Amino acid sequence: xxxxxxxxxxxxxxxxxxxxxxxxxxxxxxxxxxxxxxxxxxxxxxxxxxxxxxxxxxxxxxxxxxxxxxxxxxxxxxxxxxxxxxxxxxxxxxxxxxxxxxxxxxxxxxxxxxxxxxxxxxxxxxxxxxxxxxxxxxxxxxxxxxxxxxxxxxxxxxxxxxxxxxxxxxxxxxxxxxxxxxxxxxxxx
Amino acid sequence: xxxxxxxxxxxxxxxxxxxxxxxxxxxxxxxxxxxxxxxxxxxxxxxxxxxxxxxxxxxxxxxxxxxxxxxxxxxxxxxxxxxxxxxxxxxxxxxxxxxxxxxxxxxxxxxxxxxxxxxxxxxxxxxxxxxxxxxxxxxxxxxxxxxxxxxxxxxxxxxxxx
Numbered sequence: 058x059x060x061x062x063x064x065x066x067x068x069x070x071x072x073x074x075x076x077x078x079x080x081x082x083x084x085x086x087x088x089x090x091x092x093x094x095x096x097x098x099x100x101x102x103x104x105x106x107x108x109x110x111x112x113x114x115x116x117x118x119x120x121x122x123x124x125x126x127x128x129x130x131x132x133x134x135x136x137x138x139x140x141x142x143x144x145x146x147x148x149x150x151x152x153x154x155x156x157x158x159x160x161x162x163x164x165x166x167x168x169x170x171x172x173x174x175x176x177x178x179x180x181x182x183x184x185x186x187x188x189x190x191x192x193x194x195x196x197x198x199x200x201x202x203x204x205x206x207x208x209x210x211x212x213x214x215x216x217x218x219x220x221x222x223x224x225x226x227x228x229x230x231x232x233x234x235x236x237x238x239x240x241x242x243x244x245x246x
Numbered sequence: 247x248x249x250x251x252x253x254x255x256x257x258x259x260x261x262x263x264x265x266x267x268x269x270x271x272x273x274x275x276x277x278x279x280x281x282x283x284x285x286x287x288x289x290x291x292x293x294x295x296x297x298x299x300x301x302x303x304x305x306x307x308x309x310x311x312x313x314x315x316x317x318x319x320x321x322x323x324x325x326x327x328x329x330x331x332x333x334x335x336x337x338x339x340x341x342x343x344x345x346x347x348x349x350x351x352x353x354x355x356x357x358x359x360x361x362x363x364x365x366x367x368x369x370x371x372x373x374x375x376x377x378x379x380x381x382x383x384x385x386x387x388x389x390x391x392x393x394x395x396x397x398x399x400x401x402x403x404x405x406x407x408x
Contacts, residue, residue, distance in 0.1 A: 088297060090294060090338065091338060092338070100336070192311070192315075195312065198294075198336040198338070
């Protein structure tokens with residue numbers, strides 16, 4: 058019994074050590090907030106189009122009524138957001154090469170600036186909702202721009218990416234999510 | 247002279263000034279009771295951008311939006327709990343500075359008590375053992391001491407005789 062007691066401090070040190078080691082893991086991002094939206098239906102919102110732009114607005118029904126042909130990607134962007142500019146090329150390429158349907162939420166942006174931004178860089182979005190007061194952003198639980206969501210055929214959120222979709226790791230995570238959306242989209246339709 | 251005056255002025259300003267409020271005048275509700283409730287709620291909600299700040303003291307855009315939202319819900323007649331639930335439904339438990347009591351947070355809530363308990367037991371064990379050892383050694387000392395005290399006496403008595 059006494060000998061067992063002697064092992065006690067070592068056990069505690071072991072547990073503590075393991076915990077600290079876990080904390081040191083460079084892949085762990087303590088700022089990452091788990092999204093409550095994952096595997097939930099898309100939140101309710103209804104956004105008008107960007108003023109003066111002939112791309113339709115975006116509401117939750119557009120995301121739910123998916124014919125299942127391609128996974129939907131919802132990208133929250135703004136012209137004042139510098140990383141969005143970098144991400145734009147990646148998303149454009151994905152629309153062209155990987156057959157995704159890209160929807161945009163233009164977050165707290167002046168319509169004039171948004172129009173100019175899309176003129177300069179091109180408009181890969183099928184629909185763009187203008188979220189002037191950021192209320193739809195709250196419904197999506199975003200903490201900033203850019204953020205990107207993958208929606209499956211049943212209108213459920215399967216993936217959330219915070220920050221620009223840039224670099225191999227981010228893109229491969231996006232692809233995995235897209236495959237997942239394709240797989241579950243087939244079931245739903 | 248002027249230098250001293252300036253220094254005094256600076257110190258006075260530092261003393262008189264208060265921390266800047268993130269809550270802007272246009273956000274405040276006319277009803278002081280509702281406003282008070284909004285402030286209490288805002289202090290318990292984490293800003294999702296600057297994660298160690300509550301939305302009441304954060305200058306981030308999202309924090310302002312959430313403050314306005316909280317007030318809007320209150321005006322619409324929501325209870326404090328309903329407002330909290332509304333935020334949790336969108337941002338998860340992470341927006342709460344007080345995590346709820348549920349299976350995934352049991353460790354979080356219980357661990358400090360368990361660790362404190364273990365520490366307490368360990369401390370108590372060591373103290374009791376020490377006290378016991380001390381008493382034992384005192385007792386031995388008393389016994390030894392008594393015999394040792396007698397010895398030199400008998401020695402001194404016996405030696406001259408020898």
